[in-house]
Amino acid sequence: MNIKICLIGKGIVGTSLLQLLNEKKQLFKQKFNLKITVNSIFESDGALINEKGIDLKEILDVGDDFRNLPYWRRDVKAIDLISKLDVDICIETTPTNPKTGEPGLSHIIEALNNHIDVISSNKGPFYLEYKKIKNLAEQNNCYVKYEATVASCVPSLRIKEDLIGNEILSIKAILNGTSNFILSRMTAEGVDFPLALKEAQELGYAESDPTLDIEGYDAAGKLVILANELLGWSKHIKDVKVEGISKITSHAIELAKPDGFVIKPLAIAENNELSVEPRLIDKYSPLNISGNLNVVELETKYAGPIILMGRGAGGFEAASAIINDLIDITRKKGYSP
């Protein structure tokens, strides 16, 4: 089966995905009976378009010079061309405006309206318009998958299927690696917040504008998706009570230590409420992870807590989650064994 892909966004995730698609060509063919044809790659200022299939090796070889390729078309926009291209799956990896979910939200809606399945690593559209996107997918008989939006390749959304004979009651999680890294450093070294933040920025764990991470907004968005997916809720990011970590002092951390507690940036979904805030946890809790890992603890009805952890970010991490989603869609459609 030949699957035609439109990739929107050629950043770290998009480029890592192209590399994986190129690397796994044989595997797709032999194991999954799939030929993956990328026929369009959109950037904000134009697109690479080749209806017969873009040569992935060529794209990877030219790196940032892709705009000099003969099939680069300047100034065309995904939103105008999605309906005109022959596409089976649209993969959305653009950076999002956290208030509007754009441009990803419009891309997703346009794809679904044209009966094109969607895979997204872009969380904005889902914490803002979860219900609308799900309804639209259902109306158009399309799949929409977004495993990479929460804890990257850690299967925190798919695990719902793995626990279908159980029942998930509530969620506690650490979903922002930057906040967790900063509090971990403050705990281990006794340094204050500004210094720990500076260190995180120097190591590339925090953005130059770290607001979304340290004020809890990034984690809140992921928590909405997790709760809607695993607990069947229909929440919006506005429903999350959010408090960041910037007011935590090394003094507060020291005060917690003698009683065996640490302060962690916890995201919690229970009793129909969502919150992201610094909380005391037992230092022996599995939630006491250090560094920039993510962790998701699911309280289940029949087996107590079940915990998942792993890296919450990274190009190949997200790209491999996108490939999981891709194979899942082709299996559900009966194209792959």
Next chain:
Amino acid sequence: MNIKICLIGKGIVGTSLLQLLNEKKQLFKQKFNLKITVNSIFESDGALINEKGIDLKEILDVGDDFRNLPYWRRDVKAIDLISKLDVDICIETTPTNPKTGEPGLSHIIEALNNHIDVISSNKGPFYLEYKKIKNLAEQNNCYVKYEATVASCVPSLRIKEDLIGNEILSIKAILNGTSNFILSRMTAEGVDFPLALKEAQELGYAESDPTLDIEGYDAAGKLVILANELLGWSKHIKDVKVEGISKITSHAIELAKPDGFVIKPLAIAENNELSVEPRLIDKYSPLNISGNLNVVELETKYAGPIILMGRGAGGFEAASAIINDLIDITRKKGYSP
């Protein structure tokens, strides 16, 4: 769709399963379009048989007095009747002889030879005859599922599907709660092995004959299944290098502490080799879980370590894993949405 079940073994797992099947009757019907009919329940000395379907509530109400029910048939054996009953799925939960895998192994073979799908919480047959069982299932076009055999309801086998776009390279795990509990107590309290073992026995975490747990054989069996499933190997429990924890002294544990290490009963699959033995690990490693939890750390090609943890034993834990497998089979057969 009416699914006819034969349950072999009415111990803690079997009884918990009957309770879940009874509790989830409505859910099965509404969400999965399934009516589950248990038409036979085998014990070592006879069976409850009612081709029209056993009343689960009655069975649960009578408790241990089930042998007085009118449809109890003394001295009949599962191995003789599997082929004669009208069964879709055979659920095997008997205690195993760890050297022969019996009686479970024969039950599984007989079911598959009669084109009956199999779900097992019984690991013996799989660490002894993994390849044979898988081949037989394939030849007979049957499903054989055994999520409960490793870390109970923690989806340590199913996660392979969740990571299909990634690649699992190696495994480190703690698969025996008893050994882990004993070493945790020795580490926390400074007590020696015999005292920690006695405590585990008093709390019901260790059997009166704890050999299989503390000598590593139980964990070795689970490791074989995990490695065969996730890494595509074809190993036998004889291939595992096994060393128990009974020679670990509190002195050895104290020696490790100043350098930040703890001793854990690790099960490792890497470089085509399997081992279960006490190993030093960093006290900040996610593998440093305490108590009777299980943990599985998968080293992946594209996302580094991905870690799963949860309770490794318990009746409802295993029963909910069996129900996962049951729904998975009915979905794969196209009976359930």
